[in-house]
Amino acid sequence: MNSIDPNRLHNFSAGPGTLPLAVLESVCEELPVFAQTGSSVMEISHRSPEYIQIEASARERITSLLGLSQDWHILFLGGGASMQFHQVPLNFLPHDGQAGYLLTGSWAKKAHAEADQIGKGRMIASSADSGFNYIPDPSLWDLSSDDVYVHYTSNNTIYGTQFQSTPDVDSPLVCDASSDFLSRPIELDRYGLIYAGAQKNIGPAGVTVILIRDDFLDTRKNSLPTMLDYGTHAAKCFNTPPVFAVYIVEKVLDWLQDQGGISGIQKINHQKASLLYSTIDQSEFYKGTAEKTSRSEMNVTFRLHQEDLEPVFIHEAAKHGLLALKGHRSVGGMRASIYNACTLDSVKVLVDFMKDFEKRNG
Amino acid sequence: MNSIDPNRLHNFSAGPGTLPLAVLESVCEELPVFAQTGSSVMEISHRSPEYIQIEASARERITSLLGLSQDWHILFLGGGASMQFHQVPLNFLPHDGQAGYLLTGSWAKKAHAEADQIGKGRMIASSADSGFNYIPDPSLWDLSSDDVYVHYTSNNTIYGTQFQSTPDVDSPLVCDASSDFLSRPIELDRYGLIYAGAQKNIGPAGVTVILIRDDFLDTRKNSLPTMLDYGTHAAKCFNTPPVFAVYIVEKVLDWLQDQGGISGIQKINHQKASLLYSTIDQSEFYKGTAEKTSRSEMNVTFRLHQEDLEPVFIHEAAKHGLLALKGHRSVGGMRASIYNACTLDSVKVLVDFMKDFEKRNG
Numbered sequence: 001m002n003s004i005d006p007n008r009l010h011n012f013s014a015g016p017g018t019l020p021l022a023v024l025e026s027v028c029e030e031l032p033v034f035a036q037t038g039s040s041v042m043e044i045s046h047r048s049p050e051y052i053q054i055e056a057s058a059r060e061r062i063t064s065l066l067g068l069s070q071d072w073h074i075l076f077l078g079g080g081a082s083m084q085f086h087q088v089p090l091n092f093l094p095h096d097g098q099a100g101y102l103l104t105g106s107w108a109k110k111a112h113a114e115a116d117q118i119g120k121g122r123m124i125a126s127s128a129d130s131g132f133n134y135i136p137d138p139s140l141w142d143l144s145s146d147d148v149y150v151h152y153t154s155n156n157t158i159y160g161t162q163f164q165s166t167p168d169v170d171s172p173l174v175c176d177a178s179s180d181f182l183s184r185p186i187e188l189d190r191y192g193l194i195y196a197g198a199q200k201n202i203g204p205a206g207v208t209v210i211l212i213r214d215d216f217l218d219t220r221k222n223s224l225p226t227m228l229d230y231g232t233h234a235a236k237c238f239n240t241p242p243v244f245a246v247y248i249v250e251k252v253l254d255w256l257q258d259q260g261g262i263s264g265i266q267k268i269n270h271q272k273a274s275l276l277y278s279t280i281d282q283s284e285f286y287k288g289t290a291e292k293t294s295r296s297e298m299n300v301t302f303r304l305h306q307e308d309l310e311p312v313f314i315h316e317a318a319k320h321g322l323l324a325l326k327g328h329r330s331v332g333g334m335r336a337s338i339y340n341a342c343t344l345d346s347v348k349v350l351v352d353f354m355k356d357f358e359k360r361n362g
Numbered sequence: 363m364n365s366i367d368p369n370r371l372h373n374f375s376a377g378p379g380t381l382p383l384a385v386l387e388s389v390c391e392e393l394p395v396f397a398q399t400g401s402s403v404m405e406i407s408h409r410s411p412e413y414i415q416i417e418a419s420a421r422e423r424i425t426s427l428l429g430l431s432q433d434w435h436i437l438f439l440g441g442g443a444s445m446q447f448h449q450v451p452l453n454f455l456p457h458d459g460q461a462g463y464l465l466t467g468s469w470a471k472k473a474h475a476e477a478d479q480i481g482k483g484r485m486i487a488s489s490a491d492s493g494f495n496y497i498p499d500p501s502l503w504d505l506s507s508d509d510v511y512v513h514y515t516s517n518n519t520i521y522g523t524q525f526q527s528t529p530d531v532d533s534p535l536v537c538d539a540s541s542d543f544l545s546r547p548i549e550l551d552r553y554g555l556i557y558a559g560a561q562k563n564i565g566p567a568g569v570t571v572i573l574i575r576d577d578f579l580d581t582r583k584n585s586l587p588t589m590l591d592y593g594t595h596a597a598k599c600f601n602t603p604p605v606f607a608v609y610i611v612e613k614v615l616d617w618l619q620d621q622g623g624i625s626g627i628q629k630i631n632h633q634k635a636s637l638l639y640s641t642i643d644q645s646e647f648y649k650g651t652a653e654k655t656s657r658s659e660m661n662v663t664f665r666l667h668q669e670d671l672e673p674v675f676i677h678e679a680a681k682h683g684l685l686a687l688k689g690h691r692s693v694g695g696m697r698a699s700i701y702n703a704c705t706l707d708s709v710k711v712l713v714d715f716m717k718d719f720e721k722r723n724g
Contacts, residue, residue: 009400016605018405024394031393032386038371038685042566042610043380045686078440078568079589082601086587114587199602204404206440206568206604225448225476227441239444240561242568243378244606248404323400324407 010346013324014157014299014337015179016199023251041247046240054250055241061253062209065261066186073217073234075210076249078242081107081178081197084208085114087228088174088193091220092148093119100124100147100171104163105132105156106330107176115151122147131331132159134291138168147171148219149192155180157200158328160301160335161294166190172216180298181209182256183340184266192216193230198245200298201339202252207245256340265340272338272347273297279351285358289333303333309361310334320353322346372708375686376519376661376699377541378561380708385613403609408602416612417603423615424571427623428548435579435596437572438611440604443469443540443559446570447476449590450536450555453582454510455481462486462509462533466525467494467518468692469538477513484509493693494521496653500530509533510581511554517542519562520690522663522697523656528552534578542660543571544618545702546628554578555592560607562660563701564614569607618702627702634700634709635659641713647720651695665695671723672696682715684708 011018034041037050044050059074068074077083088111093099097119101112103126115121124143125136143150150169153176155162162180167173172192181196193212199205212230220230232238259265277295280286280302289301304310310333314326327333338347373380396403399412406412421436430436439445450473455461459481463474465488477483486505487498505512513536517524524542529535534554543558555574561567574592582592594600621627639657642648642664651663666672672695676688689695700709 007395007400011401011405013401013405013407015602016405016407018401021394024402024404028390028393031390032383033369038369038683039373039375039380040386042386043373043375043378045375045378046567078442078604079445080440080601083441083589086589090587110588114589117585117587197602199605204606205408205602206607223479225452225479226472227445227448227476239442240377240559240567242440242604242607243561244566245568245604321400 009321009323010349011323012336012338012342012346012350014200014328014335015197016205017201017337017339018341019204019248020252020255020341023248023255026251027248042244044243046237046243051243054247055237058246058250058253061250061257062211065182065253065256066188068188068211071214072188073212073214075212075230075233076241076246077208077210077233078206079208080205081176081195081208082110084176084195084210085111087230088149088151088195089115089118089121090228091224091230092174092216093121094148094221095119097148098122098144098146100144100150100169102136102141102150102152102167103128104135104153104161105159107156107178108151108153111151111153111176124150127161132156133161133289133294135161135163135294141169143169145170149174151176155296155298157299157337158331160288160290160296160299162296162298164293172213179339180296182262182265183269183298185262198249200337201341203249204245207242207249209249252341259340268344269297269338269340272342272344273300275344275347275351276300276336276338279354283358285362286354289331298337298339300336300338301327301331301333302335306361307333312361313357316357317350317353320349322350322353371683371685372711373685374698374700374704374708374712376562376690376697377559378567379563379699379701380703381566381610382614382617382703385610385617388613389610404606406605408599408605413605416609417599420608420612420615423612423619424573427544427615427618428550430550430573433576434550435574435576435592437574437592437595438603438608439570439572439595440568441570442567443538443557443570444472446538446557446572447473449592450511450513450557451477451480451483452590453586453592454536454578455483456510456583457481459510460484460506460508462506462512462531464498464503464512464514464529465490466497466515466523467521469518469540470513470515473513473515473538486512489523494518495523495651495656497523497525497656503531505531507532511536513538517658517660519661519699520693522650522652522658522661524658524660526655534575541701542658544624544627545631545660547624560611562699563703564618565611566607569604569611571611614703621702630706631659631700631702634704634706635662637706637709637713638662638698638700641716645720647724648716651693660699660701662698662700663689663693663695664697668723669695674723675719678719679712679715682711684712684715
């Protein structure tokens, strides 16, 4: 179904998500021997010049893509974004202090719960009242200058919503950007820390990329457990990193630069999302689940007016080589995850299928 | 230099270490499309039947290899073994409690330091007095029935020492088995928890395998951070695991079963280590650094009597396709890491080189 490899299908998985085919082909070429090392990349020391070069290149590419100044540290940690739900307040939220949390979905709620174990995780706003199908209006946010940081989830994978602009708050922003990292520009000066599990936009599961600004890092607490202290990893390569995952991330970043960087990929992402949303909006058969002003360009969630046809849609789509379109188990319906590496071609095939399915069943 | 792939060299890296060539070839065959999924294994959901099957198979293979009863949970976590240095006392050491630590090297010391942040990490014995070149005599250990657990490092990668038998203590054992896991049998009934970073004997960097016995798990403290609570991961797949690393581990376990399981690999490991140690002992040119009764079958550390020739040895060895023989920067000299996947053939080539080098320089 894919124009390059006939066995590759159109993958709309919410995560781990699809990767650029060029990256996978390059990996294959470098197995079982990487460069001139006599071994695969999985078998070389993380202190070897070859691996150090991979990490340095990944950092340079992120720096270049986002225009990071020297004030930023770039960390590659294991444990997943879920570990950051704990690590962020452990480092920055005093026991008698408070931090603000914007509750826009399941992941935001989980982050909030971990903060509450350490200090006061203060709810600034929530869209739980209508199943998290919108981003709360900033004019109604309960902001406080005492918040040591404000945490938010820039894109909500499950509910198909996304912040359309950077929250305008006085406290440093901490952002879980797992599902839209490097899909659009970031207004860096508002942030203290940005974290992203790699497995949606920038690589495989197994590494979390963390950007942390030096002056924010300096505000962390004392006597932290070594591995959970951001300072440990900002200072040096402390322990064995997830070598292979970082290696893939570096290749994805290279690919991303070839797409025209952030502005290039943003244009493609916008095309993909517009094509899908316009198909949904022009139809009486499909309906979007997120409020229009909060729609995600990464995860397009939709339903059929005839809900009993949804399993048929998903089943037939799979037969047409359109994979992983089932919505998250907590919300049902359909979800097309169209991260950076999902091609416009895949979205066109999906849209054609949607139109055909509507014709046959509408 | 390798009999199968002319570009593969003899890899004695201390970690990440060498992997079975058959595993790497199998990975390559499954790129860019894994099984019938239409995607690579890196791009499928961790909730997909295909990935669930991979994890289940990895658990079954470990269960079979070690003869685990149903009392044991098998976890695959990110973050590295260093995270366990904190996670173990966080779960099991009360603030006003104590745990025993056997200090046999750098990693053991790091684990001890993290325990001391949480409760009392009590030193039971140490071989720091002579550069950690031996395992302290059990008759001199300062044991206490109040220790909620006794922590030890079964193999000390840097110093080339290894516990020759399981510590005989009343408290449940907690073991950092990162560098000899599945290289020899484990007397399971003495343990509460065993952890191992995968990147030496069982896979690539990026996943830590944790075995935890149910009754020990039940003794953990309350109100733990979700991601650091072993109970979270024993109960279910909580968050995205390091999919690709687990996938490789499963293949390495399959390979290990083909080698005759633990008893089969132990025999080969013993052959490899004996060949190297006998070469060292029969020579006036080389000298082992670990006490003979404490020698590791995983990391063979040795020096030249003429220390100024060591850089020449390492340089010439590399030219002969014998890689990563430089000792750890904290001790110098040479180190041949001969984990499970290092072949007897590689060790024979090394021994031949050693004899030739001695002839030319002795």
